Amino acid sequence: MLPKIVFRNVTRRFDLGHNSFVALDRFSLDVADGEFVTVVGPSGCGKSTALNIAAGLLAPSEGEVRVGGKAVEGPGPERGMIFQQYALFPWLTVRQNVEFGLRIKGIPAPERREKAGYFINLVGLGDFADALPKTLSGGMKQRCAIARAYAVDPSVLLMDEPFGALDALTRVQLQDQLLDTWRRERRTVMFITHDVDEAVYLANRVVVMAARPGRLKEIIPVDLPYPRTEDIRLSSEFTAIRNRVWHAVYHQQGTQREEN
Structure with a gap:
């Protein structure tokens, strides 16, 4: 079976006056159909840039991204994007917000x-x-x-730190809610986070990115059963994976400080 999301040697440069800044450097990754992948790394490592390219909100400077076997050339209904900011229409009710994309699609x-x-x-x-x-x-x-993202029936959900602004208790509750919804609907999810515990708790695999310029550093499998529970979160197996991810993120920051 072909991967659902494919990054192939994706580089993204941003022009800054007379200079250019490389946010992603030859980034390659395959995400399987129905997989839940989380992406972690130091600030400025290109996590959100990669997600925005997959969403079609940015174009790569080099390389390509394919979703469902088709090259990404712009936003599309097969990809639902969820941001840290809620991006709801304040004058519409919950129902009207969730119906919005369906109305645009001409659903009766x-x-x-x-x-x-x-x-x-x-x-x-x-x-x-x-x-x-x-x-x-x-x-x-x-x-x-x-709910609004799911309603338009995307095959892929792209989530950019959606729980980052929430308090700790609400964040845990939303993680469980998201996993419950994912297990029922089984969409492919690529989820950006700064929280190592969140990354491990949610994912089939954790993608660790290296700092500037953004590169793939390591992919860490999460061999823990679903549904994920509090017992799993407190288990020695969870702690071992968490520590491995933490070390992969923290060690490179320490190395970078020593080199600078």
Whole structure:
């Protein structure tokens, strides 16, 4: 079976006046269909740049990204993007926000309402379908954003630190909610995070990136069963994988400080 997401020798440069900055340097990665991959690394290592290229929001300077066997040449409905900022329309209710993409696709109103209702209930917002975003907590807003992304039926979810602005308890709750939704829907997920525990808890594999310019440093498999539970989070097996990921991220930062 072909990989769902393929990065091949992707380099991305940004022009800064008379100079150029290399954010990604010959980055290659395969993500399998239905896989949950998390990406970690030091600040400025190109994590979000890679995700934005996969989303079609940026073009690579060299190399290519393919999703579902097709070259990425711009945004597309097969890829749902979820940001740290909730990006909800404040004048629309939860239901209307979730229906928005369906309306753009021309889905008839009865089908639109049924599909939106399914995903609103799936993320636990059934009692808040008619609420405006200003009345929701941060975690509820992010669940609404996840429901909206799922509703348009993308085969791939690209998530850029979606829980980064949330408190610790809400973050853990949203991790469990996301995994529950992923296990039911089985979309391919590429998830950017700075949190090593979060990366290990969610993923089939953790991709560790090297600092400037962004390169693939190591891929660490997470051989832990689903569903993930508190017992797994507190297990020695989890701790061992977490420590390996932490060392892969932290050691390169220490090496960089010594070299500079």
